[in-house]
Amino acid sequence: MPVVQMHDLAHGQAHPHDHGHDHGGDHAHDRVHDHAHDGAHSHSHAAHDHGHDHGHRHAVAPGSEFLRIEQEILSENDRFAGVNRAWFAERAILALNIVSSPGAGKTSLLTETIRRLAGRLPVAVIEGDQETDNDARRIREAGAAAIQINTGRGCHLDAHSVGHAAEQLDPAPGSVLFIENVGNLVCPAAFDLGEACKVAILSTTEGVDKPIKYPDMFAASELLLLNKVDLLPHLDFDVAEALDYARRVNPAIEAIQVSARSGEGIALWIDWLERRHRAIVQVRVDALDAEAAALRSCLGIDAPGKPLTVVAGR
Amino acid sequence: MHELTIAKSLIDLSCKHAREQGASRVTRLHIRLGSMSVVLRSLYSCFGPASRGTLCEGAMLEIDEVPLSVHCRRCNATKHPAGRFNFRCPDCGTPTPDVLTGREMQLIGIDLDYTRLDGATAAAPAVPGTARTAAV
Numbered sequence: 001m002p003v004v005q006m007h008d009l010a011h012g013q014a015h016p017h018d019h020g021h022d023h024g025g026d027h028a029h030d031r032v033h034d035h036a037h038d039g040a041h042s043h044s045h046a047a048h049d050h051g052h053d054h055g056h057r058h059a060v061a062p063g064s065e066f067l068r069i070e071q072e073i074l075s076e077n078d079r080f081a082g083v084n085r086a087w088f089a090e091r092a093i094l095a096l097n098i099v100s101s102p103g104a105g106k107t108s109l110l111t112e113t114i115r116r117l118a119g120r121l122p123v124a125v126i127e128g129d130q131e132t133d134n135d136a137r138r139i140r141e142a143g144a145a146a147i148q149i150n151t152g153r154g155c156h157l158d159a160h161s162v163g164h165a166a167e168q169l170d171p172a173p174g175s176v177l178f179i180e181n182v183g184n185l186v187c188p189a190a191f192d193l194g195e196a197c198k199v200a201i202l203s204t205t206e207g208v209d210k211p212i213k214y215p216d217m218f219a220a221s222e223l224l225l226l227n228k229v230d231l232l233p234h235l236d237f238d239v240a241e242a243l244d245y246a247r248r249v250n251p252a253i254e255a256i257q258v259s260a261r262s263g264e265g266i267a268l269w270i271d272w273l274e275r276r277h278r279a280i281v282q283v284r285v286d287a288l289d290a291e292a293a294a295l296r297s298c299l300g301i302d303a304p305g306k307p308l309t310v311v312a313g314r
Numbered sequence: 315m316h317e318l319t320i321a322k323s324l325i326d327l328s329c330k331h332a333r334e335q336g337a338s339r340v341t342r343l344h345i346r347l348g349s350m351s352v353v354l355r356s357l358y359s360c361f362g363p364a365s366r367g368t369l370c371e372g373a374m375l376e377i378d379e380v381p382l383s384v385h386c387r388r389c390n391a392t393k394h395p396a397g398r399f400n401f402r403c404p405d406c407g408t409p410t411p412d413v414l415t416g417r418e419m420q421l422i423g424i425d426l427d428y429t430r431l432d433g434a435t436a437a438a439p440a441v442p443g444t445a446r447t448a449a450v
Contacts, residue, residue, distance in 0.1 A: 070447075071327060215401075
């Protein structure tokens with residue numbers, strides 16, 4: 001079974017195709033590189049044009065020169081994330097970055113989701129864990145294609161390894177791709193993988209104040225799945241309080257209460273997925289329609305579906 | 315935690331620019347970190363080990379911490395919430411999802427040393443002791 005070993009922390013030096021590398025030029029990545037890159041940059045520049053240019057207070061030592069760079073520290077990751085995002089868009093793949101603490105029930109929720117989506121939507125899963133491919137095996141048993149990334153000492157997935165895993169997995173166009181991140185509420189928040197959005201899972205066996213203890217993750221997520229609600233009768237967990245904390249760090253976050261075990265709320269989660277999936281596919285269909293219309297106009301055909309007549313014998 | 319990844323990215327970026335400029339080493343890294351970046355303090359401790367054997371070995375880290383500021387839609391003004399875990403306007407209490415500053419993680423610039431080990435200057439900067447801007 002395929003297991004991708006994540007390149008270690010020595011990546012920058014060790015990896016043969018790191019600096020200015022041709023990242024799989026055979027699938028049109030190169031074409032989208034610049035575009036994605038520029039987008040990320042203009043955004044970051046806007047963010048730090050807000051009067052936070054502190055200048056350099058220190059005197060430059062004799063013989064040294066200050067070189068102004070102004071670059072996002074994770075710009076390499078962001079660049080790969082942009083490539084992944086374009087790759088997903090081209091295939092109308094809904095990619096979701098699933099984040100939570102260890103033990104919140106990510107894999108159980110995914111296996112249940114895969115069973116519910118069987119025959120409705122193609123599903124593929126990228127599994128991130130420090131070690132073992134146990135989770136990928138569970139996903140395959142549930143009926144979806146899965147690939148495991150072992151991050152080793154790494155505490156999060158990065159866009160580069162996800163890009164390679166996605167290529168290897170090669171999900172069908174129009175798939176839902178779940179990227180199950182390493183169980184960790186801190187680090188994955190900082191690493192864009194090129195996903196459509198992050199989905200945070202919080203379980204009722206955790207503290208209600210997790211959203212304010214780990215605000216970055218909940219601020220970065222569009223949907224909160226409150227899992228293990230079947231256990232609520234046995235716990236002191238206050239759902240309203242937990243959701244209030246989540247909305248303090250992210251007023252726009254959506255929330256669905258689910259239980260992978262009892263199946264409660266799963267239908268709502270499936271509805272959410274199908275809604276997001278339809279939107280992604282529609283965007284791609286519209287783009288292809290526009291492209292086809294442009295090509296048709298080159299042939300002098302205005303109406304879609306009107307066949308091109310070839311006069312025989314000429 | 316991912317401070318080691320951050321440190322490695324910083325070092326890779328800085329070394330790349332230093333090589334492009336023909337510098338012999340990086341003596342200082344000037345970075346900008348928003349207060350929401352949890353890596354702030356731990357970056358100091360892992361930078362040294364991570365930079366060993368690179369052009370950044372022995373360089374100093376200078377970190378500008380950028381406070382959290384948000385735009386309150388109700389007050390229509392920039393506000394500074396007290397904690398980074400409470401995204402509400404400190405004055406009117408309205409939830410404020412529009413973060414203006416506090417998420418930064420940027421390399422502002424680097425000090426480059428052009429002195430070679432034999433004491434000669436490798437490739438003198440255009441105007442020594444002044445600032446230049448890298449083509450990013």
